[in-house]
Amino acid sequence: MSEIPTHTDVLIIGAGMAGLAAAADLNAAGKQVLVIDKSRGLGGRMANRRMGDGAIAEHGAQFVTARTERFKALLSSWEASGAVKEWYRSGGEDDDTYPHYRGAPTMSAMAKQLAKGIETVLGKRAVSVTLDGDDWLTTLETGEAIHSKEMLIASPVPQTLALLEAGSVAMSEADTAQLQGIEYHPCITVMAVLHHEPEVPEPGGLEMSVGPISWLADNVQKGITEVPTITLQANAEYSRDNWDRDRTEVGQELLDMAEHLLGASVKSFQVHVWLYSKPVTTEAHPYLVVSQAPKMVLAGDAFGGPRVEGAVLSGWAAAEELL
CATH class of the missing domain: 3.50.50.60 (FAD/NAD(P)-binding domain)
Structure with a gap:
């Protein structure tokens, strides 16, 4: 307006x-x-x-x-x-x-x-x-x-x-x-475009309770895009401990951790951070x-x-x- x-x-x-x-x-x-x-x-x-x-x-x-x-x-x-x-x-x-x-x-x-x-x-x-x-x-x-x-x-x-x-x-x-x-938990999120579809099992959303990665989504299986794209979210502890680091370095580190879950190489990625992701x-x-x-x-x-x-x-x- x-x-x-x-x-x-x-x-x-x-x-x-x-x-x-x-x-x-x-x-x-x-x-x-x-x-x-x-x-x-x-x-x-x-x-x-x-x-x-x-x-x-x-x-x-x-x-x-x-x-x-x-x-x-x-x-x-x-x-x-x-x-x-x-x-x-x-x-x-x-x-x-x-x-x-x-x-x-x-x-x-x-x-x-x-x-x-x-x-x-x-x-x-x-x-x-x-x-x-x-x-x-x-x-x-x-x-x-x-x-x-x-x-x-x-x-x-x-x-x-x-x-x-x-x-x-x-x-x-x-x-x-x-x-x-x-107080709030922070969250570091990585969005990555892949060269081909990842190997994330159906239905395309994977919640994890062990390790720095808490969530991985295949956005093609989710139905919001036709281009191989994933969303990766770090847990609160990792996000807090790595908050002040270079975003690109952190994003690459998280993608490296998820390599065995993806089964596809990364074409490009972006990082978004949420300081107030969810209340403690x-x-x-x-x-x-x-x-x-x-x-x-x-x-x-x-x-x-x-x-x-x-x-x-x-x-x-x-x-x-x-x-």
Whole structure:
């Protein structure tokens, strides 16, 4: 959009699944909602990258599972519309007893479904939030200012704290301590184009609990590209220990570790890093009310749970608090 609104009922910072889920419910209830995000695309970790010659790799969330009835119903509606497809299910324990869904054509399709009819401003970074009379005043890096009657912040908690501190937002000692105690696992992700299809067994997704590599996906088997492309994600320990190293060196090292799994030579690769990949622990309540008047609510996977479903549930609960 060309002009950024200067006033709205509810401003949501964060166009990930929590923020968009909240926005959809608030919009359906008749609230004027504006969602802003520093990224250029919707969905946060529902992310993919085009790597040239038709190659596509997803480098964030790899699949979605559903445990609650409302989220199951939402996925069913998206499946009926063609926005998601069941990728696989297997007979293991825990996660593997659930159908694993992928977005169609990519994971970002789910974010786009939630964002339908929602006013969004992308590629704009908020630098401070402050109290301005009976409103919240959010200032963007580019100088624009947005007044809102209420706020929902659904960004990683360290980024949220920086916003509130920049605007001198008063919080209770308990809330401050709670937020400062929230930590995240990092994740180093490698996306590689191969000379021919890899030897990743069906259905094309391989979770590993031993060694530095935690996930390997064949994006052709997954159905998002026709060009031999894999996504490799390092575990939290390796990602943390190697965070400050040269990205290209780390990417090559991980690909060398996966050579026996690939069975194909690498044509090219890119590395993406997630500092806030998933929360180390999840808060007991699905959101946090920082201020009652004017109301400000914090949401996200740190409150709802590390899965995509957890982020959506947090967004829904936060929206209910604002209604």
